[in-house]
Amino acid sequence: MAGRENREARPGTRRRGPGGKVALADVAERAGVSLATASRVMSGAAYPVAEATRERVRQAASDLAYAPNMIARALVRRMTNTIGVVIGDITDSYFAEIARGVEDQAYRRDFLTIICNTDRSPAVENAYFRLLLDHHAAGIVIAGGSFPQAPENEAFRELVQEASRSATRLVVLSDRDVEAPAICVDDRMVTMDLTRYLIGLGHRRIAYVEGLTGLSTSLRRGEGFARAMAEAGLDASLRYPGGFGIEPGRAAAALMLRNELPDAVIAASDEAAFGVLTTLQQGGVEIPRQVSVAGIDDNRHAQLFNLTTMRLPTYDLGAMAAKWVIGDEPSAPDYRVTLPCRVIPRGTTSWNASADKRKEDLRAG
Amino acid sequence: MAGRENREARPGTRRRGPGGKVALADVAERAGVSLATASRVMSGAAYPVAEATRERVRQAASDLAYAPNMIARALVRRMTNTIGVVIGDITDSYFAEIARGVEDQAYRRDFLTIICNTDRSPAVENAYFRLLLDHHAAGIVIAGGSFPQAPENEAFRELVQEASRSATRLVVLSDRDVEAPAICVDDRMVTMDLTRYLIGLGHRRIAYVEGLTGLSTSLRRGEGFARAMAEAGLDASLRYPGGFGIEPGRAAAALMLRNELPDAVIAASDEAAFGVLTTLQQGGVEIPRQVSVAGIDDNRHAQLFNLTTMRLPTYDLGAMAAKWVIGDEPSAPDYRVTLPCRVIPRGTTSWNASADKRKEDLRAG
DNA sequence: TTGTCGTGAGTAAACGTTTACTGCAAGGCG
DNA sequence: CGCCTTGCAGTAAACGTTTACTCACGACAA
Numbered sequence: 001m002a003g004r005e006n007r008e009a010r011p012g013t014r015r016r017g018p019g020g021k022v023a024l025a026d027v028a029e030r031a032g033v034s035l036a037t038a039s040r041v042m043s044g045a046a047y048p049v050a051e052a053t054r055e056r057v058r059q060a061a062s063d064l065a066y067a068p069n070m071i072a073r074a075l076v077r078r079m080t081n082t083i084g085v086v087i088g089d090i091t092d093s094y095f096a097e098i099a100r101g102v103e104d105q106a107y108r109r110d111f112l113t114i115i116c117n118t119d120r121s122p123a124v125e126n127a128y129f130r131l132l133l134d135h136h137a138a139g140i141v142i143a144g145g146s147f148p149q150a151p152e153n154e155a156f157r158e159l160v161q162e163a164s165r166s167a168t169r170l171v172v173l174s175d176r177d178v179e180a181p182a183i184c185v186d187d188r189m190v191t192m193d194l195t196r197y198l199i200g201l202g203h204r205r206i207a208y209v210e211g212l213t214g215l216s217t218s219l220r221r222g223e224g225f226a227r228a229m230a231e232a233g234l235d236a237s238l239r240y241p242g243g244f245g246i247e248p249g250r251a252a253a254a255l256m257l258r259n260e261l262p263d264a265v266i267a268a269s270d271e272a273a274f275g276v277l278t279t280l281q282q283g284g285v286e287i288p289r290q291v292s293v294a295g296i297d298d299n300r301h302a303q304l305f306n307l308t309t310m311r312l313p314t315y316d317l318g319a320m321a322a323k324w325v326i327g328d329e330p331s332a333p334d335y336r337v338t339l340p341c342r343v344i345p346r347g348t349t350s351w352n353a354s355a356d357k358r359k360e361d362l363r364a365g
Numbered sequence: 366m367a368g369r370e371n372r373e374a375r376p377g378t379r380r381r382g383p384g385g386k387v388a389l390a391d392v393a394e395r396a397g398v399s400l401a402t403a404s405r406v407m408s409g410a411a412y413p414v415a416e417a418t419r420e421r422v423r424q425a426a427s428d429l430a431y432a433p434n435m436i437a438r439a440l441v442r443r444m445t446n447t448i449g450v451v452i453g454d455i456t457d458s459y460f461a462e463i464a465r466g467v468e469d470q471a472y473r474r475d476f477l478t479i480i481c482n483t484d485r486s487p488a489v490e491n492a493y494f495r496l497l498l499d500h501h502a503a504g505i506v507i508a509g510g511s512f513p514q515a516p517e518n519e520a521f522r523e524l525v526q527e528a529s530r531s532a533t534r535l536v537v538l539s540d541r542d543v544e545a546p547a548i549c550v551d552d553r554m555v556t557m558d559l560t561r562y563l564i565g566l567g568h569r570r571i572a573y574v575e576g577l578t579g580l581s582t583s584l585r586r587g588e589g590f591a592r593a594m595a596e597a598g599l600d601a602s603l604r605y606p607g608g609f610g611i612e613p614g615r616a617a618a619a620l621m622l623r624n625e626l627p628d629a630v631i632a633a634s635d636e637a638a639f640g641v642l643t644t645l646q647q648g649g650v651e652i653p654r655q656v657s658v659a660g661i662d663d664n665r666h667a668q669l670f671n672l673t674t675m676r677l678p679t680y681d682l683g684a685m686a687a688k689w690v691i692g693d694e695p696s697a698p699d700y701r702v703t704l705p706c707r708v709i710p711r712g713t714t715s716w717n718a719s720a721d722k723r724k725e726d727l728r729a730g
Numbered sequence: 731t732t733g734t735c736g737t738g739a740g741t742a743a744a745c746g747t748t749t750a751c752t753g754c755a756a757g758g759c760g
Numbered sequence: 761c762g763c764c765t766t767g768c769a770g771t772a773a774a775c776g777t778t779t780a781c782t783c784a785c786g787a788c789a790a
Contacts, residue, residue, distance in 0.1 A: 034770045072746035437776035
């Protein structure tokens, strides 16, 4: 018994290779158990191993500073401990918040978060989708809206099919019209509620600065604005081509300054609203006395500008997606959640003074 | 010859498994070549393969829609096609820009970018470092500064050692005082140049809003401020405890409003400068007539606030790091680059009117 | 004719885990 | 006393590539 603690190398056993990395075989050898037993202890599998043996293996692993090779594990499990997040641009705080939501959940379970910036190119989106599938990511979170007209949509659909056949879980954070779990916001409702809020403040002549042209999100937000205006019997034709960045907001505001000012402006994003806000101010317009301005997002800087905005649950979108990907519930192909949003009233919007006049006119008339 | 196109299965050959995934063996079989040859064609290795054979394999791969299993490849290559980026918080535009720089380069070579938010916790930083090492990332980019006092520094140092023994390349984007390639900015020079610029504008009483307490970057920036003030014979004691966010800027400005206003304020980050700026304005101070304000970073919103700031090459920091990680040059253990920064003068700083008076006083006196 | 070389292709051994089987005691039961 | 569980642990076959060797074959010089 004594002196035979270390058996000679079995086939499969191996001392530390040239890389110097200690492998599970080294741990097994030191603990005097088989590779299988060592694996069962280290991988935390629910498998009957005597407590004494378990402890011996743990000790050996700790002595040797054993670090499991995740790649080898991934090979047999057919799955890496990674979650891919496909977004427009990490530099955009909207996407950054989503990514952060994913990452926080991922970190808790020792998952790694892969960021994929597409710059809203459907081709790049597909390329990344493929890359993540090839990487055997545990999950893929696709966060951008789609371009209903894009020719790449067909390929995208095929990739979704392929994903559903594989073990990697797909979540979509915007209505992509594909068979995949979706965690969304009701974009139509977002602008409807915001528009109603402004109408409620007495504004009648409301301008809308559109989102990025062709994007599904933009389309739906535009619809929401139109519908809310229509239900109040107002004219929804005061629209400006836009985008989600600062510049489009600036350009729209510059146009407004040349004509009769609107009572209020809704921009499809906070950034665009910042552009509108600063440009109007530079043009001598007092906000909110003359014009109310509202954005969508409630990003970190909205508070700084004291901007009224629609708060979007960006972080939660990401966090929920990650939770489902990592979670143990069985796959739910018809999983679909809509998260609520709400108006955050701040200083860039106020009661429309001229509305008082209108009311009086009505009363008098 | 005819009818024998498909040889029977050799050992190692295998039809599509339950996962339905086509493997290289399937391609080899269809092309009527060995696994090795198929591998040599698909992996693009520089190895003599006849053009006809090469084409046959390519065709087979394309017919079967073969997608190589990156995990298996990674196992034998002992390296995944991933780059880890360890940052404070992706939601902070400073880090987002760095991450974007990395990702752009990574994407070009089909590398995946892993984002690791530490929230500036040395413990989390180490945990992620370990995780990335275990993941056999091709490279690790560490972007945050260090806390010279942190007890975790010892473990960090050991991880650096381990990294240097492994094949994964480590780059540090801030002076971490470890044996690793570094791509940095001279933080001392950053504040020195900015302070000199303000002194050049005639400001004498200059306040400094510090960065996050204890962080090496903050310490060096503080030193730079002090040195520039000293060399001009000015008092550098007007310092406010700070941080890199908006709130610390606000708090510092609130304090300033209670006492004699400074001629100018330098904040250790743009965000803090935004806080200073808006709070001073809300307090009735005219910028830049009464007080000049400058930040550090030149982030996306600096332009919106018309903020004078020091432009930091954040994107390039990330891009260069990624290039080196992916690049083919042999490892350069003493690789060390310092990137230049420059002042971006904007509207929040101006010539100090009272300096004219001083000058006249001097002339008269 | 024989030895040498270059070219193109195949064999099989890694890479480091996980896990489906198999095996062996010990204990319960008829 | 034989048989069937049950609890632990070991054997070996995957997982899907890459790559160090080996080999066959034709050309070419000696």
